[in-house]
Amino acid sequence: MNPSNKMMIVYICYLLTALLAIGQIVRLQFFSDYKDQLDAIVYRTIDIPAYRGSILGYDGRVLANTVPFYEIRIDCSVPGDDMLNRNLNGLSLALSRFFGDRSATAYEKEILQARVEKKPGYRNLPLGNRLVSHDELQEIRGFPIFDQGQYRGGLIATQKEKRIYPYGRLAYRTIGYISQDEQSGVGIEYAYNAYLKGHPGKQRVRRRSGDDKWVPISSRPEVAPKNGIDIVTTIDISIQGAAESALREQLSKDSTFEGATAVVMEVSTGAIRAIVNMKKMKSGSYDETFNYAISESTNPGSTFKLATLIALLEDGYVRLSDSVDTGRNGWRYYGKTFTEAGGSYGTISVQQAFEKSSNVAFARLAVDKYGNREKQFINRLYNMKLNERLNIELIGEGRAQIPFPGEPGWSRLSLPMIAMGYEMKLTPLHVLTFYNAIANNGRMVTPYFIESFMQHGRVMEQFEHTPLSGTLCTPSTLKAVHRALRGVVEHGTASRINDPRYSISGKTGTAQIAYDGGFVHNGYRKHQASFVGFFPSEDPKYSMIVILYSSPTRGNFYGASWAAPVFKKIADHIYITNPFWNAPLEAPRKVS
Template sequence: MVQNDLIKSLINKSIFTYIMMFIFGASIIAKVLYIQVSEGEELRKLGKQRSVIETEIEALRGNIYSSNNSLLAVTTPKYEIRLDMISNKSDQYFNANVDELAEKISLLFKDRSKHAYKKLLQKARAQKNHYLLLKRDVDYKQYIQLKSFPILKEGRNKGGLIALKTNRRELPYRNLAKRTIGIFNYEQGKYIVGLEGAFNETLKGTQGKRMMQMIDGGILMPIDPANELKPKNGNDVVTCIDIDIQDVAEDALKTQLKLHNAHHGCAIVMEVATGEIKAIANLGIEKDGSYTEKYNYAIGEASEPGSTFKTASMLVALEDHKIELSDSIDTGNGSISFYGKTIRDSHKIGNGIISGRDIIEQSSNVGIAKVIWENYQNDPQKFIDGIYKIGLQNKLNLPIKGEASPYIKNPQDKSWSGISLPWIAYGYELHITPLQTLTFYNAIANHGRMMKPLFVKEIRNTNEIIETREPIVINDQIATKETITKLQSMLEGVVLRGTAKNIKNKHYSIAGKTGTAQIAQNNRGYNRSNYKASFCGYFPANNPKYSCIVVINNPSKGKYYGSSVAAPVFKTISDHIYASHIELEQEEISYEEISKNNPSIFYKAGACDDYEQIFKYMNYDPIIDKSSEYVICLPKTDSSYYAPRNIPKNRIPKVIGMTAKDAVYLLEELGMNVQLRGRGFVKEQSLPANSKSSKGKTITLKLSNS
């Protein structure tokens, strides 16, 4: 009995358990059905929303061009290629074309065999892969080819070709003017320095929008390219930089830095009339001894300029009628003391009695310090106000970030002392950048008008000019014309008979000022092993077209004077510009008179080898620079010099002065059609030199013997 009751109790408990499980299961099923029917649509929408992401489509950043339309910075598109292997539902169509598709992909990328690609495509189709990664970093030309391949040519929906574009910034000339052009700051994720940073809003364009959906593996796939918001590409920036001058400036600077094992240096070339920056090179030494563009010293390094500042001191003294060029100054043995501190010249100048002109031409520290001290010791503020009137205490407000602030000490400053006035007179106890110094010298070349350095001349959208940057005058007249004329005369004398006579030449005139400054070692003062050499000037002196400054810091092989370290770089740059870019005024002398002593006047420009043979036959021995295949004659009344005539690649060369034979040869090598009019040498060409050449274009050459 008891056993029956136990069995009955167990059966009842089991039945109860089964009933409860049935009720629980039924409730779950009921809940699922309820969700499916009542809330399913809403939840499906929510799930889809959470797997769909709005992403940005990067706009194509505008290009940066040189003044002669060479690309300095360019954005090139790169593509990630994905394939939707089941977009085409027809197995018959796929199987009939997969062999040819695999073969073409293999030939295009050359990284896998045809068999490997066929196996990859078939496997992806079998697995119903909607988003097969085919290749990354595909360039535009390859992408266009892919679009023509079997299956893929059917487009996105039927062919399954998915291309995700990214943009890559490239510098075609690599390190050339790199700091001025600008580089990407990866820490902040944007362009900050250089022209890239200054004109970022102009260059970057407007981003587009694209909807992406998360699929298996956390991969994002575009949903509907037709509904994308297309990006608006950025505008182009056309700089004032001349790529040929930039190349020469950088190469000449690097050569001299290596020769003297210097720490760093810079070179800047400016167009006198407009302030356009034609070249700006900045090079610093690396641990391995190489030199790279690592910092923009030209605009960012303000330091004591040394003797190049004497010109500003002389300007103030001339304006205040404190000195004349013919005045005599007693410099004694080449030293003078102020409050126990001694200023010395590099050597005793003559018998110690020098003229006002000699102060600049022979770069006398004692002379300029004595003139300024004797005339302004009782009113130093008047001298400083004269410097301020020039504008040297002000920043140039460049578009490029990083310009250092100049500092011209004032008698009101706490650091002003008894030696401040004479020390400032020859370029110490003040700070100024190389570009600020060049802007001052450019004003002297420009007959007193100070121009703001101009880096950008145009903003373009494709080929349409949307903005033109005009030259800006900072100071219409930094001094009277009389003072400017005197300064010009002294600066030309520096090269003719002064401290820079080592760069004097017979072919064109140079005016400028050497500078040699000791470099302060923080709070440890100066020593005799750290120097800065500089030369700042302009050319041709009688009709200035370009100004230039060269600064070289810490040369360490014994030489440190501006004349021997910096001036040769200036001359290399000016020689190139003179021979390649400038037609200088020459005295009108009859051909008959010149030809008596200089038969080369009849042979103006042409192949270097031809000239050598001609003059060998004539037993005439002119100076010929053989560094170029072609040369141009720069005649004088009793001598001649054949300078290099550079022939640019893929651009129309300057053929003026050449024989018809040489000119036609060069132009037909570029695929151009040449029409000749007249006889003799080329006098005019219908298309400007250095403009872009194209095959089939016609150029007319006017010939003349007069």
């Protein structure tokens, strides 16, 4: 091959190489996403969290809010050698005393080693074993070296948000919580998360060389975060505290208890002023870990006899003065003997049967009056809205269940059992809502937990709550059941909480709870003891329900002895602290 041909081949190779290089440059310049890839390595856009809204009591006191806490770090490259030599010992000693997690010598060694060896992260070295509050941060800023500020002392304080509850576990199950991924939770925190969390902002940041730390490009965010809305609840912290204290005191008296709940409702509005839920933990203590009030559907027992009495009165089948024979040894019907908890009563009036909570009387009256009209009785109960959802704001409402004749499971015993509060399921809040309607001149209102939304101290939305239905019964029936409920406290099963200083009306209840497929296991039974009512009787302001749940026991368990005293203690607190009663509640006099 002659030299000219060789030169031509070399020339063509160079030309092809040049063309390929030019083509690559053009591709990278106009058709490649390398700039985006480079930007992704050096720059990114991050979310700026919005401040989560607070949850407030109805008087504005904080039940839950987000406050800034700080993670403490040091940029080991910032302090000068002279400053470090003179003051590192003092800084290490201060950190050791403040955090208490390691010795001053260990702190000094860690900071020096990171500075000398320039290990990854030496410009962002974590200090301490926890986040610190704003006041604690101010104290740390006074430590040796750190007192020179961020740019001479190297102090880095990274703000973090932390949810705190100033009143501890008070109403915790109702206030609630939400998981980090927002996929699970309970209470107001979870149900109203969309309002509380706000909307995050956007911030452009770049990777800082040397420590892989991302720092803002500008002091101003691209999009400012929009903070969450504050939620004003119906909770009265004073009543809530008194209810929890009274319930805890009662629970401490016997190891049989498995859990308990107490709910206080404002009669005219349905506002929940207190809601306490106590579940026994493995340690033997009690905590707000299950919302019995809204979720626990059980046989209500004798508190349901009020609904049976209303049905009988409304249909004109009885008057309070009518007599009913309860027998001497109970009453047998379709293979079941109905007996009394407190012995035989013989022939008594309907008023007395209600005051004594006679099982035989109400089972027998139901059969005598509705034996051939079972649907009429159940429809009467349905007309009282007893089988309907309350549609409260919180997630987890238990289902109300009252069977209808002809449905699977209905038997000849269903009628008398339902009349006594069995073969059905209601939550405590369902029962309270029903009694509250009687206190509210027969008008049923929806129980509610949220008063308003606020932002920057200004009301954004005020919620109005309307009645669920018209009146539950006629004025004459309403007058009669008021007299019957007052009689329970004056003369009947709840007479021990009768107080001449202010009047209480209500009904005791005791019910067995099925467990492991039955009611009785080797003589052991589970019970719930309840008392539900309202006060003052003449012009009701508050209604309340108290229920205590037992673990399996062979002992007796009655609403009059366990639930009613709790009701009275909470009512006493309201009596003392509310302005609609003028007379102070005097302490019992000591007998000398």
